[in-house]
Amino acid sequence: MILMKLIDITKENYVQVAMLTTNDDLKPTVLERYVTSNAFSMAQSKYSEKWITKAVENDGNIIGFAMYGPTELDGKTVFQLCRFMIDVRAQGKGFGKEALKLILDEMKELDGCDEVYLSIEPDNKRARHIYEDAGFVCLDREICGELLFKRTF
Ligand SMILES: CC(C)(COP(=O)(O)OP(=O)(O)OC[C@H]1O[C@@H](n2cnc3c(N)ncnc32)[C@H](O)[C@@H]1OP(=O)(O)O)[C@@H](O)C(=O)NCCC(=O)NCCS
Secondary structure, eight states: OOOOEEOOTTTHHHHHHHHOOOOSSSSOBOOOOBBBBBHHHHHHHHSSSTEEEEEEEEEEEEEEEEEEEEEEETEEEEEEEEEEEEEEGGTTTSSHHHHHHHHHHHHHTSOOOOOEEEOOOOOOHHHHHHHHHHHOEEEEEEEEEEEEEEOOO
């Protein structure tokens, strides 16, 4: 049984969150293959306070991370999910799909959030699969070399 939840990042757990990685050699780097490091994202959220950062916990262990918040698209404010990752040691076990449901449930409760945008590198087939499985639709539009997706609640 999967016992997952999203938890706040605190002074007690931020080091664990920073040490998560998608790199095969288990060493976090600032720019990983498909996602910027959690350490960078946590720093970014301190200086740009609109971003909400959450850790993904499974059975008491921190295994993932996500960041979300408002952003500008075509002159209007929309909600974006970004920096979603599951640590390489925990990938491929269903945690990403489950964590995505928890993140969307949380975003749905944000004031005025009736749709969520995200972007994916075109060759990131695994991420595309779980996002489409969760109801995201490709908008056939590229932003900074990434494909834009949207999900409506
Ligand atoms: C993308 C990510 C969050 C998914 O988390 P995960 O725990 O590995 O995913 P899950 O185990 O829950 O599900 C993986 C799904 O992808 C499928 N999958 C795996 N490799 C795939 C591939 N190459 N192409 C298509 N689907 C693939 C699996 O079959 C599974 O789907 P299913 O349950 O319908 O069979 C995680 O792999 C990750 O952190 N990747 C690196 C960072 C990243 O890409 N983040 C997203 C940035 S937009």
